Amino acid sequence: MRFSGDFEFPPDKAKANDRAIRLEWITVGYLVSAIFFIYITLGSSQAMKAAWIEDILSLVPSISFLIVARIRNRAPNEHFPFGYHRAINVGYLCASVALAVMGVYILYDSISKLAAFEHAPIGLVQPWGEPIWLGWFMLPALVYSAVPAVILGRIKIPLARELHDKVLYADAQMNKADWLTAVAAMVGVLGIGFGLWWLDSIAAILISLDITHDGIKNLRTATAGLMDARPTIVDGSAVDPLPERLRTELLAMDWVRDAVVRVREDGHVFFADIQVEPATNEGLTSKVERAARDLIHIDWRLLDVIIMPVAKIEDPRRADSDQPDVRRGSKT
């Protein structure tokens, strides 16, 4: 039997992971510069403030990815017998809570400013000795905050799929969607320029709705992950086929009469917990061991397979099933 924590990635995935780590460092460096440029051009535009906060928040997934990358491969110990893989779920939860809370805050702030008919003031600055309206600096700063982000996001999405990394995926999605924020903020700034003061708050409201939506969506996925929900593929759009595949493999073994499979997703990796109803008890221990060894090679993400032989399977999931006997009989 193998115990979890020997390694997390096979060699080819390790390479992809190194690449993801490099990309995340680039993302953090770039975001810090974008945050700085937006900060110095911030002025009093509500939309700029929303875009700025979104940029700051988009650091959270990148940074949690980098922190988690350092600790998730630590060997299991007395204190953490399952290893540190799940650190990634914790990081993911933090990132999504931050997103949701800030989204709601900006939404409230923008609506109250709109309701108070507050007109955003933007004045002159003198960076090169001659006075220039600050609004003109906001537009290039916003472009800078969007274009590289979109490119980075597009590069990271396939990596996230390859590594089955949900934090990386959420981060890539946020980067990719950043152009929307930038365009909304630019519309807000131009609105102020043309005397349409309300456009600024409207743009900020749209941005905050987007942030809140992202936050709630990710919060759900993160919570589901911590609740050991059925594994899904990285973008959450479909059920992961692995548990079903494990069951099919087991039922194909001649000593197995029936089996139920539960799979837990701990960050990148899966832990399978299986009950089998053996057809015969002869040489059971070695059969179970061999089955566990074989199954673990089905998928690189599978880190641990625990097989428990039982006289009769009791699975509450089957209680409301229409055809328990057909399932059971499928193996004869």
Next chain:
Amino acid sequence: METLGSFALLTSGNHEPVKRLVILLAITLAACGVPRDPEGTLARVSGGVMRVGVTDAPPWVEVGDTAPDGIEVRLVEQFAEEIEAEIEWVEGSEQELFGALRFHELDLVLGGLTTETPWSAEASITHPYLTTATLVAVPADSEASEDISGLEVGVEANTEIAGLLRKTDARVVEVDDIEDHEGPVAIENYLTDDLDVVDTGVRLGESDHVFALPMGENDWMTTVEAFLLERPDEIKQLLDELGTP
């Protein structure tokens, strides 16, 4: 608004592409009259009546018996001439003036305001037109040293400067009139020549002076700012002339 100061950071290094882009943007869109005023203040005031709120704050604003005077008052008079506006002076407390400004019942508020003004959420604050410093100075014939610990420093009683001075290790000597005090003093930097004292290099604080305008009237605001930013020398001259104890 304090973020504007960070622009100094931009001036170092090569920012030629950004500079070109911004200037191009500014030229193209300035042709469309951007930024505009949501409530059309500049258009109404130009060739019309400019309602200016004033509150006593010498030497910036001195509310006289007949007409106000002071550094800021003179600047606004000159500005009014430039846009051919007639000035209607309105005297009141800051509370009254900013209340009126919030509803666009005034077009400008003067009163020795700085970027630290608590009214910045109720009004647009201009780019600072002048920075002054509060400092410790010693008589011109004595030696100026940055070490003021234990030094007896005169300061006008019951003022902000007195509070700032108390935070240093100087010995605070409260006086009623700083002009009558002999020896080291804590004063605004523009008073050094009047009192015949020299700067020790010790700074107690800095003030960035601003005007206040109605929120978000950006054409009006940038016009006032441009007027002020074009005149650093005149403003210094006015400070020399009117900035007396």
